[in-house]
Amino acid sequence: MSANGLRVLLVNCNTPMDNLIPAGVSLLSAVLKAEGCQVRCFDTTFYRPADFVTGDEARAMTLQVKRTSFSELGIHPKPGAAEDDFRALVAGWEPDLIGFSVIECTHRLALDLARAIADYRPEVPRIWGNVHATFAAERIVGAPELDMLCVGEGEVAIRELARALAHGRRPSGIPNLWIKNGGVERNALAPLVRLDDLPEQDWEIWERERFFKPMGGRIWVTGTFEMNRGCPYSCMYCVNYGLNRLYAEQGGYFREKSIPVLVREMLDKKKRYGLEFAYLVAESFLTTTRQRLEQFADLYPAVGLPFWVEARPESITREKVALLERCGCEGISIGVESGSHEFRRRFMNRNIPNDKMVRAMGILADSRLRVSANNVIGFPTETRDLIFETIELNRRFPRVNGVMCAIYNPYHGTRLREIAEAEGYISPDEVAGDYRKETIMRMPHLSPDEIKGLQRTFPLYVKLPKARWPEIRRAEAPTPEGDRIYAALAQEYTERHG
Ligand code: B12
CATH class of the missing domain: 3.40.50.280 (Cobalamin-binding domain)
Structure with missing residues (x-):
């Protein structure tokens, strides 16, 4: 039918x-x-x-x-x-x-x-x-x-x-x-689809400009490819917490597409759409079998598009990093999230010690990959002191090209949303925002403005000498004086760190 x-x-x-x-x-x-x-x-x-x-x-x-x-x-x-x-x-x-x-x-x-x-x-x-x-x-x-x-x-x-x-x-x-x-x-849930059984994505519905991703001052014609769906982990701030719970009876939401099927679609679309870059949907790229990664390293060079991956620090080994370099990976984003092991364990379900994270960053520093550290601030119950633990941890990383700092947002389906509601930081009918910009939570001990001030100064606290911290602190304030100090520091940072 x-x-x-x-x-x-x-x-x-x-x-x-x-x-x-x-x-x-x-x-x-x-x-x-x-x-x-x-x-x-x-x-x-x-x-x-x-x-x-x-x-x-x-x-x-x-x-x-x-x-x-x-x-x-x-x-x-x-x-x-x-x-x-x-x-x-x-x-x-x-x-x-x-x-x-x-x-x-x-x-x-x-x-x-x-x-x-x-x-x-x-x-x-x-x-x-x-x-x-x-x-x-x-x-x-x-x-x-x-x-x-x-x-x-x-x-x-x-x-x-x-x-x-x-x-x-x-x-x-x-x-x-x-x-x-x-x-x-x-109605009840259908059995999860097998990714290999799906048709190839239809891109004819998109305007040509939709493929244009600006990066480093130029446009890259970029295609998105689904490498796997979901994530084997259930971090408490992430939608995969909810997806794995929703699909618990089916063993969780995570599935992988086989590499030959992925590569076939990539080759086809690269030619048809003149692709110059690939965005691979894989929330924890290196969390998979060694055999699968080796197969990727064997087959992907035929595609030859530069790409960027996201990974958890515990998945970083010298072998895996060498393999990424071999198949043309440009860079890697590492989920750091918070600098307190105890906070990560209790509020995120992420139980990796700080030293291990620093070691993983050391391995990456020795590679030719560009490295981004993904941090998040403003979690429910998080204090200013805890945010400074995140800053201190970032300062221990030997080489990071991009110091990223998102602002936590309580999305439906996540465990932290439930905690934010229970703590009275949001009301149940409130809709969360864009985590690149602001928080919707009202925490008595840390205001939205203070979080925003910490977000804009986060890379400064990480990369400038500690002697500058009093000045950086003044740049947090959303006042004409704070904005002026921030503008000067931002210019200095950009000249030094790009
Ligand atoms: C790839 C990705 C991106 C890419 C591509 C965006 C895109 N629109 O696909 C980029 C990097 C651009 C991006 C940007 C953002 N993202 Co994003 N992204 C993802 C990620 C990792 C995978 C999405 C994906 O492609 N999945 C594979 C496809 C096949 O599945 P799917 O999208 O879920 O679609 C299926 C179903 O949902 C359903 N479905 C979807 N639409 C419809 C419509 C109809 C009518 C029907 C019937 C069914 C249906 O059918 C699809 C096939 O099964 C998810 C995490 C996740 N697991 O969902 C976060 C996620 C969606 N992103 C998120 C956020 C917050 C953002 C940003 C705001 C911030 C940012 N990350 O920079 C921006 C906003 C841009 C936007 N509007 O999407 C949040 C959203 C939270 C929420 N509850 O709203 C997520 C869930 C991550 C998280 N924090 O947990 N994102």
């Missing part, structure tokens, strides 16, 4: 100007096209509200990355408002199903878009999917802007939904879907 001719509009609710093709929406499109559906995508990426600070800009303003600008590289935001263009597309194309892909910090945007088409044919289902739909399901299911939610993976659910609609059947009994039909029909 197919869903021939059904018109499906996928809506990628993205944060403004954040390029990199989402694998999830691309896969859903491929699944739908294989069923004979017509698919279009409304993508919000290039709609940039006035005065909006993008994630990349926020990182550049806090000295984490070099400043690159889309407009200098010839990519300009779209002139109109997303809601108007969306309404026009829906009215003109008349889709039979509208699927919104929503993460927590695009919840508001999804609501605005859904409201913009509130008067469109009421029999056309509006379905929300992705991690926010999965983990805030109970909290958002009552919203009049949506008719269904996809909890968990989408491939089977959207295929079955499309088939039902194409055959004029009222959708019911479809795995992973919560369907509003007077009450809410909460």
